[in-house]
Amino acid sequence: MALFLLFFSGFYGILLSAEPFPEIYNSEPDLAARPPSAAKALEMLELPEEFEATLFASEPEVQNPIAMAWDKRGRMWVAENYTYAERSMRFDLSLNDRLVILEDTDWDGEADRRIVFCDQLKMLTSVEPGVDGVWVMCPPQLLFIPDADGDDVPDGDPEVILDGFTVAQSNYHNFANGLRWGPDGWLYGRTGHSCPGRVGTPGMPDGERIPIKGGIWRFHPETKVFEGITHGTTNPWGHDWDRHGELFYINTVNGHLWHGIAGAHFTESFGVDPNPFVYERIDTHADHYHYDRTGKWSDSRDGAANEFGGGHAHIGMMIYQGKDWPERFHDHLFTFNMHGRRTNVERLDREGSGFVGRHEPDIF
Numbered sequence: 001m002a003l004f005l006l007f008f009s010g011f012y013g014i015l016l017s018a019e020p021f022p023e024i025y026n027s028e029p030d031l032a033a034r035p036p037s038a039a040k041a042l043e044m045l046e047l048p049e050e051f052e053a054t055l056f057a058s059e060p061e062v063q064n065p066i067a068m069a070w071d072k073r074g075r076m077w078v079a080e081n082y083t084y085a086e087r088s089m090r091f092d093l094s095l096n097d098r099l100v101i102l103e104d105t106d107w108d109g110e111a112d113r114r115i116v117f118c119d120q121l122k123m124l125t126s127v128e129p130g131v132d133g134v135w136v137m138c139p140p141q142l143l144f145i146p147d148a149d150g151d152d153v154p155d156g157d158p159e160v161i162l163d164g165f166t167v168a169q170s171n172y173h174n175f176a177n178g179l180r181w182g183p184d185g186w187l188y189g190r191t192g193h194s195c196p197g198r199v200g201t202p203g204m205p206d207g208e209r210i211p212i213k214g215g216i217w218r219f220h221p222e223t224k225v226f227e228g229i230t231h232g233t234t235n236p237w238g239h240d241w242d243r244h245g246e247l248f249y250i251n252t253v254n255g256h257l258w259h260g261i262a263g264a265h266f267t268e269s270f271g272v273d274p275n276p277f278v279y280e281r282i283d284t285h286a287d288h289y290h291y292d293r294t295g296k297w298s299d300s301r302d303g304a305a306n307e308f309g310g311g312h313a314h315i316g317m318m319i320y321q322g323k324d325w326p327e328r329f330h331d332h333l334f335t336f337n338m339h340g341r342r343t344n345v346e347r348l349d350r351e352g353s354g355f356v357g358r359h360e361p362d363i364f
Contacts, residue, residue, distance in 0.1 A: 047364045050326050057102050057111040067177065071129040075103040076111070079127040079136070090172050097124035099134065099145075101152060115152050118145060123167070128179035128187065130221065135187060139165040139175040140197070142189075142219065162219065162226060164199040164209055165191060174214075174235055183245050186218040188229075190236040190249065193268045199226055213274045216249060216260050231274060232266030232281060233258060238317030238335055242348065246355070248285075250317040250335045253297050255284025257333070257346055257357040269297075286357035290314075290337060290344060301339045309359060310340010319348070332360060 036044060038058045045053050056076075066081040078100045085092040098119035102111040117134070126137040133146040136158070142165070143158040165176040174192025182188045191197065193214030200209035201224070210217075215230035216239060229247075239249035239260065247260030254269045265273050267281045290309030291300030300311040317335045333346040345360035 045364055048326075051364070054109045056104070056109065061111060061114050062100060062102065066124065067126045067179075069128050069179075071101075073103075075101050077101055077117075077127045077129055077134070079124050081124050083123055090167075090169075091123055093122055097121040097138075099124075099127055099136070117147075117152055118154055118158075121158070123175075125175060125177040126179040126189070128181060130181070130187070135161075135179055137165075137176050137179050137189060139167045139195075141165065142176075160202050162199055163202050164197045166195045166197040168195045170194070178237070178239060180239065182218065182247070183241055186220050188216060188218045188239065188247075190216055190239060192235045193232060193271065194234075196274070199228075211274055214268055215264075215266065216247070229262050230258070230260055230264045230266060232264075232268045234269045235313075237315050240317050240319045240333075242319050242331060243321050248317070248319065248333060248348070248355075250314045250333075251284075252313045255286060256290055256312075256314050256335070256344075257284060257286040259285045259355050261354070285355055286346065286359075288357075288359050290340070306340065309344050309362070310337035310342050313338040314344070329363075333357065334363065337362075 038055055042053050042055060047053060062078050062080070064080045064082055065078045067079040069077045071077060079097070080100055081097050082095040083091045083093060083097050096119055098121060099117040101115040101117055103113040104111050105113050121136065121138055123138050124136060125139065128135045132148040133144055136143045136145060140163050141160050142162040144161050145158045146155040147153065148155055167175045171192065171194035174194040176189055176191040176195065178190035180188050191212055191214060196211065196213040198206060198209040198211050199217070210226050210228055212228045213231045214233050215236060217226065217228050219226045233251040234254050235252035236249050237252060239247060241247050249258050249260055250256055251258055254267060258266060265275060265278045265281045267283050273281055291297060291305040291312050292308060297312040305311040314335045315338050317333065319331065319333050320329050321331065331348065333348055335344050337344050342362045343364050345363050346357040347360050348355050348357055
């Protein structure tokens, strides 16, 4: 199975294309279940009139991408994960994960240069280039790979900056992810509520560690301070800031849109809040759901929630602040709806002391 990265006017997504499957995956007799080729998938996309889609990279140049980030030179860093495995194994630690750099040197819209920066990582979920090196999330650890001279060759082994990001035995897909620099200079990340952690520097006593239970956290690379920003939600898989520095993030199962209010305790799909003195937890900041709430959230798959927006699962998030797209998209929130195979669009309106997200037409 091949994967390719897709660009349309600056917004990228991931689609599958068909290459020969290993025999273990060929037991499905329905050929329609197999994804199309990369070129065919481009033709199948339904885009607004003002947009076009082009192919940036495909296998074998990029495989198993779990996260992407851009550096100051306009290059794409891709975290490729091979160790995540089926539930009986959880992680296949006989394999390695890796970081790949893709670059478009002639700016024709296609990656023409590829560098493997590191191929000795385990349980890799995220990458974010920084000053004098690269930050990676490999739960239960936050790592920093030094590269002070910027030659795309690590200056040494990864340094363990933080640990304590728990990886649950059952819902291990909730583990820490999503490294992104905030406008305040802090490194932000996410974690699901089924992987509550106690985070600190290596060797720090348990009583001095910071508890997290889902939501958003941040770390300052110079002061070495770690903070839990919000607690709750279920699977936060994307976040971004608006032009005023307000943080928003996307979620799966119990509502999709949340305003990242510092210190907030949000609802989650099950369980109790870690703070017994919280009177009432805050619910989703959207005025709608992308599935029918009269049934189970898991019933929204396989097209059942198309009229609502595609389903409960959302991956990645962007608040568009550029000027190249039509004005109707400016300052809107975009998130990929996995089961709906589309990008949902949200309008962020001020309401009272906060915001409310309102459903706009899907973009593709």
